[in-house]
Amino acid sequence: MIDEQTEKRRGSFWRELPILLGVAILVAVLVRAFVLQTFYIPSPSMEHTLNVLDRVLVNKLVYDFRDPRRGEIIVFKAPSDWQSGAEGEDFIKRIIGEPGDHIICCDSQERLTINGKSLDEPYIYKDADGNQDPAADRKFDITVPANRLWVMGDHRSASGDSLEHYEETGDVEEATIPEDSVVGRAFTVFWPVKRATWLSVPKGFDDIPDAK
Template sequence: MIDEQTEKPRSSFWKELPILLGVAILVAVLVRAFVLQTFFIPSPSMENTLQIDDRVLVNKLVYDFRSPHRGEVIVFKAPTEWSGNPAGEDFIKRVIGVPGDHVICCDRTGPKERLIINGKPLDEPYIYSANGEQDKPADQDFDITVPQGRLWVMGDHRSASGDSLEHWQQSGQDITEATIPEDRVVGRAFTIFWPVGRATWLTVPKPFDAIPNP
């Protein structure tokens, strides 16, 4: 027995195409609004981890389920004091201290200066280096405790980053102005996807595993 099926008119495809395109656009808009978003890097503040004109993919959903962790690279809406823009510009930095953390500069017992977090020196191999010289972890000694609901963030290119340390200095050591509210975090940058030759995952550096909770 042969099943006979009525052939669907080809013209129906063209009738359905606008609907399919509309659904695709809606899905793309929802994904961008709530799940993933791309950002480009406009400055050298995160070198050598991120280079100018790199494109990164940001997970906007992850912090709906947990707080940012030390060592993660995050995108956030900069406070007005940082950017001068009440609407908030998008900044990208690395989380160094989470709420309650005691962060000190610096440990000088080894060959290199190191930040101390909750009593544990932190090795930071990702800090910017050029011509065999690595930036210092900070250009000024400091001793701070991160307030609840806020984050201490720093760029990997310490000498070229407008970050928590710079704003701590400029504000007369005001810890509130120096830190960012957790609710201004847009998401976690988890991969470089462009240019293709630099594509890589942005994982948390291993030394952060040894940092104890406060």
């Protein structure tokens, strides 16, 4: 026989359940809005670091405490004249240059130089035959404006990025993105499971000196 105390506990649980569900939903909404968000990869512009339909987790809070850094993969709200094709409004690229950085293409080994130091980029896309995209498909010499970032896709020949827009406009302001357009840092691939990995900053960026 079910005693009166048990009935009260059951009744209390069912009365509290909607409140618990509401709190859980509110927490999930707040986390998505301010802390973490998932994004899927719609285009080949970051292959093979990120493949089409990979899903990444983005830390939306990190840049509230520090500035974006070279080598990090970021999601950002693309300028209106960048928005075309599969990527929509949210773009994902790698930061190559911070404000004040002097970037040149290229050195004698066809590598980008940043503030006078050559950058090794082993993550740049290679096709099935092992042929790697060039670091850039034309020579350039730019200095990243204040409060802006120079971003590029790892699949250079398939990326609408700072280089493409600089080639189109010749205007480094138009070719860079404002720092305040950055949504957050992509820090891990979590799906598909077989591709799960941390998105750490490549070691080549460790040797790049600060802008003078």
